[in-house]
Amino acid sequence: MKFLDQAIIHVIAGNGGNGCVSFRREKYIPKGGPDGGDGGNGGNVWLKSVNNLNTLIDFKFKKYFLAGNGKNGFSGKCTGKKGVDITILVPVGTRIIDFKTKEIISDMVENNQILLIAKGGWHGLGNTRFKSSINRTPKKRTLGTEGEKREILLELILLANVGTLGLPNAGKSTFVQSISSAQPKIAEYPFTTLTPTLGVVSIKNEKSFVIADLPGLIKHASKGVGLGFLFLKHLERCNLLLHIIDISSYKPANIIENINIIINELKNYNKKKLYKKTRWIVFNKIDLLEKKQIKKIINKVLFSLEKKEKYYLISAMNGIGVKKLCSDISNFLKNKNL
Known part of the structure; x- marks a missing residue:
């Protein structure tokens, strides 16, 4: 296997799902009220160091890693599904550096070490959340926030005594x-x-x-x-x-x-x-x-x-x-x- 000890990748966490505006409408149930559910959180991007890798060659061909977006909320106070997390495997000994600031984020020097590198967006709130004694029929909701996007430099430094x-x-x-x-x-x-x-x-x-x-x-x-x-x-x-x-x-x-x-x-x-x-x-x-x-x-x-x-x-x-x-x-x- 070809040895490669440096790679630049882009990690993009999932966006949060939007909250839902909905009102309960059922026969024989007057004044059903708001029932819009929250959105789901966006998926996170994780890094995990493993012993069975000894090169960064895989990142020569794949540069972008995207987690799943959270789903929007539904009526009936149903919460949207959370976005799917992704885990990127790197060799033990990989140094994680923010490409823009050159800040060293972490040294992955142990087997099965895990690092949250990009956090998913926060879910939006459905209109059910905004019901109050003075506002029985809120039409307000919030949108989910964007997930983090980062450009990361991976630098493999061999672990030798x-x-x-x-x-x-x-x-x-x-x-x-x-x-x-x-x-x-x-x-x-x-x-x-x-x-x-x-x-x-x-x-x-x-x-x-x-x-x-x-x-x-x-x-x-x-x-x-x-x-x-x-x-x-x-x-x-x-x-x-x-x-x-x-x-x-x-x-x-x-x-x-x-x-x-x-x-x-x-x-x-x-x-x-x-x-x-x-x-x-x-x-x-x-x-x-x-x-x-x-x-x-x-x-x-x-x-x-x-x-x-x-x-x-x-x-x-x-x-x-x-x-x-x-x-x-x-x-x-x-x-x-x-």
């Missing part, structure tokens, strides 16, 4: 594939990952966690180069970021530059949300270098960083250091939730 970031071909997809059941596309050319992929990592005797594999960032992503910031929003809910770096074919100066490229792009995207998140550096592909080379590179790289960073040495392809990293991630998340 851990997110990966780094330059293309750093080995992010290989790492995610090696520790989970996810099957991201892997190849030797850049930008093989074009959409985010989620994987569940299970550790013996410990709680599992969800990891997100995101497409690579490159310099000037904030200006739209490469895939730009298209998928960085999916890191906003992560508790931990893993900065994956290919250590195998670069000099220390190049690695330092590459680290700074990613850091600067995070700052440009959102300094408060992503740059300040806990971030571990993961040096990948250590199986392609000798231990002396690795130690020399690491010392120079760590010395040049703005602040002391926690780091790991792994080979995603051969599984070196991966078990220790996953165990530490699980412990970190456990302590984070205490």
